[in-house]
Amino acid sequence: MATITSIINLKGGVGKTTMTIALAHYLAGEHGKRVLVIDLDPQTNATIALVTERRWRERDQAGQTLYQLFKDQLDGTRAFNASEAILPRVSNITGGVPGLDLLPSSIRLHRIQDKITKIADIDTFRGGPVYALREALRGVLPYYDHVLIDCPPNLGIITLNGIAISRYFLIPVVPDILSTLGVPLVLDRMADFALRAQHEIYGLGIVVSRYRPTSRLHKETVANMRRDAIPGIHPPIFATVINEALEVAEAADVEESVHSLRDKFGGGGPHKQFSGLANEYMRYVGG
Ligand SMILES: Nc1ncnc2c1ncn2[C@@H]1O[C@H](COP(=O)(O)OP(=O)(O)OP(=O)(O)O)[C@@H](O)[C@H]1O
Ligand SMILES: [Mg+2]
Numbered sequence: 001m002a003t004i005t006s007i008i009n010l011k012g013g014v015g016k017t018t019m020t021i022a023l024a025h026y027l028a029g030e031h032g033k034r035v036l037v038i039d040l041d042p043q044t045n046a047t048i049a050l051v052t053e054r055r056w057r058e059r060d061q062a063g064q065t066l067y068q069l070f071k072d073q074l075d076g077t078r079a080f081n082a083s084e085a086i087l088p089r090v091s092n093i094t095g096g097v098p099g100l101d102l103l104p105s106s107i108r109l110h111r112i113q114d115k116i117t118k119i120a121d122i123d124t125f126r127g128g129p130v131y132a133l134r135e136a137l138r139g140v141l142p143y144y145d146h147v148l149i150d151c152p153p154n155l156g157i158i159t160l161n162g163i164a165i166s167r168y169f170l171i172p173v174v175p176d177i178l179s180t181l182g183v184p185l186v187l188d189r190m191a192d193f194a195l196r197a198q199h200e201i202y203g204l205g206i207v208v209s210r211y212r213p214t215s216r217l218h219k220e221t222v223a224n225m226r227r228d229a230i231p232g233i234h235p236p237i238f239a240t241v242i243n244e245a246l247e248v249a250e251a252a253d254v255e256e257s258v259h260s261l262r263d264k265f266g267g268g269g270p271h272k273q274f275s276g277l278a279n280e281y282m283r284y285v286g287g
Pocket of ligand 2: 016017018041045150151152
């Protein structure tokens, strides 16, 4: 059965999408795993980093994005079909990475988010729209080794759909004061959901992202995070650190064809770091 992990932080811009995309590439490309990326964010950043905008628009018009799944919840229809919506062999590395698939998002999700919340039984999480994704994926999950869910920076009903199927969550964090303050909040909300929905979900780890080795603040914050982490209470802080690097930002451009993971994510530093991240991830999930 697939190992399902949500990449989450309630703070925006900490590298959730970037990390999801990179980790998925390395699990598929270096470890030979069958990986599904689920883009739960109406910003559709992960989608647009894995397929061209033109391809996404075609799919969105045809009702083959997550918009359709949630629209079905409102309309009482069942038009969404996961195996049709999933795009196989995505990425711009030599025309697509075998084993790397995407369930695309849609910017139209913004519009229906609030309406879905109104029909959801948020207090008990019993049945209903919180489990729409779980029901839709029932038939396809057995085909994957790993599912990575790119979450938006909120815990709305769409995000909860991802949490409800996840065994683990991973928190990317930029090592500055404001960003690290958000971590206890994520842990608290996950624990609360686990309790109320009777669903076990584990903090797999915290990954330092967009790290600037020349910044005294970043250095001190990481040192403090490692010093203050209480084993068994806090998720482990990954030994791997992802540096801020221009190549990493540029890796989101899917329009230009590249030939290898190293080409895409930037030779040397970023390539080694993401490769290390995937190795560490595999060690923690025992896969
Ligand atoms: N390691 C990195 N080096 C350089 N730029 C990075 C790195 N990681 C992320 N970025 C850039 O920082 C910005 C935010 O990253 P990203 O979109 O991954 O964050 P996010 O947490 O998913 O944001 P949101 O909360 O809006 O979904 C993007 O422009 C991205 O290209
Ligand atoms: Mg994002």
